[in-house]
Amino acid sequence: MFTFGSKAACQAFVFNNDEVERVESYKYLGFEFRATKNLAHGVSQLVSAAKQATHSMNRRCALLPISDPELRCKLFHSLVLPILSYASEVWGVDEKIGDAAELLHRQFLKHILGVRDSTANVIVLAELGRFPLCFHWWQQILRYHNCINNLHDDERLIKCAFVEGMHDPAHLFCSHKVHNWLQGQSVDLSVEDDLDVSTVIGNAKNHYAQTWHQSNLSSVARYQPLQPEYVLAPYLSAAKGFKSRKLISRFRCGCHGLHVDTGRLLLLAQQVPREQRHCVFCASGSEKDEHHFVFDCPAYCAIRNRFTNIFWGPAPTLSSCFTLHDPIARFLRECFEHRNTLVAAQTGHNL
Numbered sequence: 532m533f534t535f536g537s538k539a540a541c542q543a544f545v546f547n548n549d550e551v552e553r554v555e556s557y558k559y560l561g562f563e564f565r566a567t568k569n570l571a572h573g574v575s576q577l578v579s580a581a582k583q584a585t586h587s588m589n590r591r592c593a594l595l596p597i598s599d600p601e602l603r604c605k606l607f608h609s610l611v612l613p614i615l616s617y618a619s620e621v622w623g624v625d626e627k628i629g630d631a632a633e634l635l636h637r638q639f640l641k642h643i644l645g646v647r648d649s650t651a652n653v654i655v656l657a658e659l660g661r662f663p664l665c666f667h668w669w670q671q672i673l674r675y676h677n678c679i680n681n682l683h684d685d686e687r688l689i690k691c692a693f694v695e696g697m698h699d700p701a702h703l704f705c706s707h708k709v710h711n712w713l714q715g716q717s718v719d720l721s722v723e724d725d726l727d728v729s730t731v732i733g734n735a736k737n738h739y740a741q742t743w744h745q746s747n748l749s750s751v752a753r754y755q756p757l758q759p760e761y762v763l764a765p766y767l768s769a770a771k772g773f774k775s776r777k778l779i780s781r782f783r784c785g786c787h788g789l790h791v792d793t794g795r796l797l798l799l800a801q802q803v804p805r806e807q808r809h810c811v812f813c814a815s816g817s818e819k820d821e822h823h824f825v826f827d828c829p830a831y832c833a834i835r836n837r838f839t840n841i842f843w844g845p846a847p848t849l850s851s852c853f854t855l856h857d858p859i860a861r862f863l864r865e866c867f868e869h870r871n872t873l874v875a876a877q878t879g880h881n882l
C-alpha cells in the first residue's frame with residue numbers, strides 16, 4: 532500500500548486479517564511516487580534520463596557533425612522532450628514541479644548558442660524563438676482533458692472525478708489548476724464542449740511573445756531592439772561557421788565581456804553602478820555598452836573604416852548591422868582582438 536504523507540498520519544490497512552505492507556515509494560506506469568515528497572521526485576528522475584539523452588544527442592551531433600541550431604532544436608523536440616513530458620498530464624498543472632526540466636531545456640539552448648549560464652533566460656529563448664516547456668505540458672493537459680470529457684462510460688472513476696472537478700474545481704487540485712490557467716488565458720470552460728487546444732495554446736504563446744520583454748533587467752531592454760520578431764534569429768541559420776555564429780550570439784545576448792556585462796557579474800560590494808561604467812579606452816565619458824563599442828568608440832575607428840558596408844545608410848542601427856551576418860562577425864572579431872591588445876597594454880597582462 533502507498534499513501535502520501537508520513538506513516539504516522541495513516542492507519543494500518545488490513546486485508547484478510549493481514550496488515551498490508553506500507554511502502555515508501557511506488558512506480559506506476561514508469562513514474563515513481565514517493566510518500567514524503569511531491570511529484571517533483573518523479574520529475575527529477577525524468578530529468579536525469581533526459582540529461583543522458585541530451586548528452587548522447589550532443590555527442591552524436593558533434594560526430595556527424597550537426598551544428599545548425601534549428602536542426603538541433605528539432606532533435607531535442609523529438610528525442611528529449613518526450614522524456615521530459617512523460618506523465619505531464621498529471622504533474623504539469625503545477626508549473627513549479629517542472630522547474631528542473633525547464634532548466635535542462637535552457638541549459639541545452641545556452642549550450643548551442645555558446646553563451647554563459649548566467650545569460651538572461653528570456654533572451655536565450657527569444658534568440659531561438661523557443662517557448663518555455665510549460666506550454667507543451669499545458670497542450671498535453673488540455674488534450675487529456677478532452678479525452679476524458681469524451682469518455683462514454685460515466686461510471687468510470689476518472690470520468691466521475693473529472694465531472695466533479697468541473698462542477699467544483701476548488702475541490703480537486705488538478706481541476707483547480709486547469710481552471711485557473713484557462714481563466715488566465717480568458718478561456719471559458721464548460722463540461723459539454725471540447726477545448727480548441729491548438730487555438731488556446733497558440734494564443735497563450737502569442738501573448739508570451741508579446742510580453743516577454745517586460746523584464747526589469749537592463750540586458751533585456753538592450754536586447755529587445757535586436758529581436759523585433761519572436762522567431763529564430765536569422766543569423767543562426769545564415770552565419771558561416773560555429774565560431775562566427777557564437778561570437779554574434781554572445782554579443783547580441785549581452786555575454787561579451789564589455790564593461791556593461793562584467794560590471795554586473797562582480798560581487799555586490801564591488802559592482803560599479805551602471806551609469807558609471809564608462810569606456811576606459813576613450814575620453815568620451817560614454818557608457819561602455821554595445822552601441823558605443825560598435826558605432827562610437829574612437830579606439831576602433833580604424834577597423835570601422837574597413838567595414839563601411841556595415842555602417843552604410845543614413846541611420847545604421849545595431850539591428851540593421853546584424854543583418855550582415857558574416858561582415859559583422861569579422862568586425863566583432865577584429866574589435867575584440869584589438870580590445871584585448873588595449874587591455875593588455877593597460878594592465879600589463881596578456882588576455
Ligand SMILES: [Zn+2]
Binds near residue numbers: 828829830
Ligand atoms: Zn570608448
